[in-house]
Amino acid sequence: MVIAGWILLGLSGSIAYAAVLPVVDQSASLLKEADSSRTQNHDRFLELLQRLDKQAAKLSPEQQEYLHYLQAWQAAYVGDYATSDRLADTVLTHSRDSVLRFKTDSFMVNSLAERSRYEDAFRRLNLVLSRLHTVSDPDARALAITVAVLLYEESGQYDLAWNYADQLANETRQPNDWMCKTGYARLAALYKAGKLDGINEKLQQGIDLCQKVGDDLYANGIRLYLARVALQRGHSEKAIMLLRSNYDAVQRSGYSWLLSQVDALLAEAYLGTSQIALSKQSALQVVARSEGNKYSESLSVAERVLYLIAKSQGDLRAALDHHERYMASNNGWLDEVGARALAFQIVQQQLLAKKLQLDTLSKQNQILQLQRNLDKKASETSRLYILLLLTVLAFIGFWAYRVKRSQLRFMRLARRDGLTDIFNRQHFVNEAEQQLQYCRKSGREACLVLIDLDHFKAVNDTYGHAVGDRVLKRAVAACQAHLRSTDIFGRLGGEEFGIVLPDCTLEQVLSRTERIRQALVAVVRGDAAEEICVSASFGVASTRYSGHELRQLLIHADDALYRAKREGRNRVSVSDGRAEPQLNAVAVTAEGVQ
């Protein structure tokens, strides 16, 4: 297994997955035990893994996926990343257990960082952390947070490491293995950031916590820092004592990364106390163990120690060799550290760029949305304008109609006689002139009839003015019953009326006038309530004798009318158009034409 300053994280404590299985399920309890013994008892873990693999066919699909997850972890532990990745992919693709998938993703962050694929590790970590709020399983959350703390610590992002370590401490009620692991990372970050005030007490607390939860591996990891602090403060003896007291335990763990760290520190400490042989022995153990990993921190320390020893012993050739290897290892190690920090920055920048891109898209969407709203508002406003316009138009139309109606009413009032509702004198004259002109142009004959009620004054005097009015109206109605639509009928004065009959010969007018005369007498006499005897005298003039000028026709008709009056009333008198109408007038009475 190649380890670049990483301790591959293992789950311990209660396993959410196993908890949902029946206690009697032997496979489930084996899985649970294997899971919790990963870093605490690795031999037992391997034994259980073999047993579970033999009975894999009998496991439920969920248990098989869980076994794949543990096998992926083991493959990474021994550096077989191809197998590890394949098994992890199987879990991520096929498992229906979202918690197991989340744990596998977190494990992959750890695994990617182990093989120095820091950019991929940070990318995957961001994915994991973005889903953290959706996961409630405490172990899965603790694993993800611990992975974050360790990766941030290793990349020099100490603030982030502390924040996530605090988050885990806040989420966890009882001290557990996760607190031990994040505590380890927090203390490592304090040491690397040079915050050494009270560091020994804090380191001791960390060791106590890890021992309490049974995690000797991480307890020893913290002890390393205790020894480093002692060495840094010139207490080489103390450092040697600390490292030696747990050396056997570290050796038993078989964790070569930790063992190299311990040996490298011992080499430094022994050198500090001039125990050259022991120092050289420890340094050479580191070198022997570092085959395949030329750029580790411990190798760098060991080569430096070997260089100093060779130099002090005057073995310049060996000193030069060790110095060259020291420089190469140290540079490689520093590059590795720089690569982590750089990977973090790159992924952060990529995230930032993505966020900016998303923000830009979101802004563009907002603009489009605003544009759409504006368009909507504009069309609503247009609709309102149209509605307003239609209302105004309707209003104008209504007013135009009312004005027109008033106009028509006024025109009617101006043209009609108020009592009888037939044309008044002025309008009669206008219409008559127009009609006579038509007749003249078309060469047709027309007649004018003047009607004057007889002794109407006596009606008024006898029955009163109101009765006189009713008599006038009935007389008009009687006349209208015998008129055509083309005839022009008007009231010329008190009880005097005129009719212009276009397209009417003198012969025709005589018979029509006679019918009107008789109708007048009949209608008025027919009134049961008021037996009033009324008759009318008629003066007729024709265009045949009088021409088409209204004025002339009126004079001739008037002459004829007066003649009818003179000759006894209730008769029709026709003018022949001569100056002395009475000499040649033809009178039509109830008895006939005379």
Ligand SMILES: Nc1nc2c(ncn2[C@@H]2O[C@H](COP(=O)(O)OP(=O)(O)OP(=O)(O)O)[C@@H](O)[C@H]2O)c(=O)[nH]1
């Ligand atoms: N009730 C009523 N009487 C009217 C109206 N206009 C005119 N008169 C009356 O009509 C009468 C006309 O009288 P006169 O001109 O003397 O004629 P007459 O009595 O009909 O006698 P002759 O025409 O000679 O037959 C007058 O008494 C007027 O007051 C009206 O609108 N209503």
